[in-house]
Amino acid sequence: MQMNTRRKFLKSAGILTGILALNPVKAAEIVTARKKKPHKPIVLSTWKFGLEANREAWKILSEKGRALDAVEKGVRVVEDNPQERSVGYGGRPDRDGKVTLDACIMDENANIGSVASLEHIKNPVSVARAVMEKTPHVMLVGEGALKFALLEGFEKQNLLTPESEKEWKEWLKTSHYQPVVNIENHDTIGMIALDASGNLSGACTTSGMAYKMHGRVGDSPIIGAGLYVDNEIGAATATGHGEEVIRTCGTHLVVELMRNGKTPQQACEEAVKRIHRFIVQRHKNPRELQIGFIALNKHGETGAFCLQSGFNYAVHDETSNQLFDAKFLI
Ligand code: ASP
Numbered sequence: 001m002q003m004n005t006r007r008k009f010l011k012s013a014g015i016l017t018g019i020l021a022l023n024p025v026k027a028a029e030i031v032t033a034r035k036k037k038p039h040k041p042i043v044l045s046t047w048k049f050g051l052e053a054n055r056e057a058w059k060i061l062s063e064k065g066r067a068l069d070a071v072e073k074g075v076r077v078v079e080d081n082p083q084e085r086s087v088g089y090g091g092r093p094d095r096d097g098k099v100t101l102d103a104c105i106m107d108e109n110a111n112i113g114s115v116a117s118l119e120h121i122k123n124p125v126s127v128a129r130a131v132m133e134k135t136p137h138v139m140l141v142g143e144g145a146l147k148f149a150l151l152e153g154f155e156k157q158n159l160l161t162p163e164s165e166k167e168w169k170e171w172l173k174t175s176h177y178q179p180v181v182n183i184e185n186h187d188t189i190g191m192i193a194l195d196a197s198g199n200l201s202g203a204c205t206t207s208g209m210a211y212k213m214h215g216r217v218g219d220s221p222i223i224g225a226g227l228y229v230d231n232e233i234g235a236a237t238a239t240g241h242g243e244e245v246i247r248t249c250g251t252h253l254v255v256e257l258m259r260n261g262k263t264p265q266q267a268c269e270e271a272v273k274r275i276h277r278f279i280v281q282r283h284k285n286p287r288e289l290q291i292g293f294i295a296l297n298k299h300g301e302t303g304a305f306c307l308q309s310g311f312n313y314a315v316h317d318e319t320s321n322q323l324f325d326a327k328f329l330i
Contacts, residue, residue, distance in 0.1 A: 038198060039300030042317040043070060045191035046239045046294060049078045049087075050314030051321055053189055058316050067193040067201035068107045072125055075103075075203045078189045079123050082161050086187040089122045090161045091207025093168050095175065096214045099159040102221035103128045103205035104139075108231040114139040116221040120156045121149045125205045128221070139221070171211055178288075179209050179241070188220050190227060190237025192296045200235045200296065202227045208242070218242025224252035234258045234297035236267070239311070240290040244275050254295050264295035264303030272305045272329050286330055294326075305329070 041061035045053050057074030061067070079088025086092065093099045103124035104114035113132025116139065118124050127149045131140050140148050150156060160168075188206035195201075204227040206220040219225035219242035226242070228251035229235040236254035238245045245251075250271055257267035271293055279286045292311035294304045304313050304326040311326045 038194070038298065039317065040194045040198060041067075041070075041196050042296065042300045042302070042315070043067075043074065043191060043193035044294050044296060044302055044304075044313055044315045045074065046189055046237065046292065046311075046313050047187050048312060048314070048323060049081075049084055049187075049189060050191070051323055052081075053077050053191060054314050054316035054321050057191065057193060058321070061193060061195055061316075062318075064196040066197075067195035067199050068105070068129075070193045070195065071191045071201050071203035072105060072129055074191050074193075075125050075189045075205050076123050079125065079205055082163075084187075085164060085207075086210070087189050087206055088124070089157075089159050090164060091159065092164050092210035093160055094208075094214045094216065095172075095177070095211045097160065097165070097168055098214060099164070099207055100214070101159075101205070102208055102218055102226075103203070104221045104223055104227050105129050105132060105201070105203045106223060106227055106229040106235075107132075107201045108199035108229070110229075110231070112138045112223045114221040114223060115145040115149075116141040116217040117215060118142070118145040118149065120146060120159060121154045122157060122159065123154070125203050127152070127154060128203075128205075138223070141217070142215075168211070175211075177211055188218075188226070188239040190220070190239055190294065192227075192229070192235040192237050192294065194235075194296060194298070194300050198298070200229050200231050200298065202229045202235045202237055204237050206239075219245035219250065222246060224249045226251065228252045228255045230255050230259070232298065234264060234267075234295060236264075236293055236295040239292045240307070244279065244289060244291050247278055248274050250275070250291070250293065254293055258295065258297055264297050264301055265305065266303070268293040268295050268303045268305035269327075269329075272307055276307060276329055292326055 057070035082090030292306035
């Protein structure tokens with residue numbers, strides 16, 4: 001019997017009143033279940049390009065598909081787009097002129113897969129999924145990741161577009177590494193979704209900080225830093241200066257805060273405050289950094305917060321696909 005029908009039946013029979021009187025715990029459960037009817041399906045992702053990624057994910061979610069498929073397909077749209085210069089094909093290279101990609105994926109059963117510093121493959125998120133589903137490991141890096149991808153049939157291609165190459169050559173003239181906050185040289189797509197069956201999954205993919213050292217790995221492919229999902233609690237993903245997110249195990253922190261009763265919004269705010277404290281403690285200037293979190297709980301409630309203004313995120317549910325400016329700390 002459906003929950004609602006059952007409640008109506010119990011009520012009309014006067015049984016609910018009986019339960020309330022005799023068993024307050026049970027009664028509390030019934031009331032909570034009613035209050036927390038999950039808002040699903042829903043998908044959210046980082047930055048403006050999240051709008052087009054959400055649209056793709058929504059095709060799957062609206063057909064009652066799996067959140068895992070939705071997040072993979074969703075972020076691939078941005079990986080495929082050479083105009084997006086911070087993810088996948090067309091992403092800005094490292095200081096040696098190499099485009100090295102980081103990505104990870106996590107499903108409702110705590111299955112995880114990740115690749116880091118992967119060259120020549122346009123869709124690292126799908127390689128990450130293959131690591132998750134077809135290997136006994138959770139993370140492959142560099143040449144090993146490439147070898148695995150080729151064995152799996154992924155196409156090897158040049159990811160350095162003429163535009164990215166031209167900019168890199170310009171950068172080489174000064175070779176000054178100072179990532180500019182909120183400017184396209186550091187935008188990752190992180191996507192988290194709750195599907196019609198009530199399951200959560202997430203994906204995160206990036207070309208990382210432009211002109212990073214060759215071999216540098218950011219937070220995006222690291223489970224618990226750039227992405228974390230606990231199907232009983234919620235999911236979170238991050239963007240911005242990966243070193244700061246790794247230092248705080250950022251998305252794991254957000255999910256644990258939700259576990260301890262925080263709303264997704266409160267959890268994102270507290271995690272950003274923790275990062276801010278660590279930055280100040282190390283005598284760094286927070287104004288030179290940006291970090292943004294988005295979070296989603298099991299009930300479909302969302303949250304987002306960042307260090308300073310400029311971070312936005314896109315939310316798609318059954319009513320709309322909308323871009324929001326995240327609130328910020330400083
Ligand atoms: N978090 C990414 C990294 O550190 C970059 C970004 O999202 O801006 O590689």
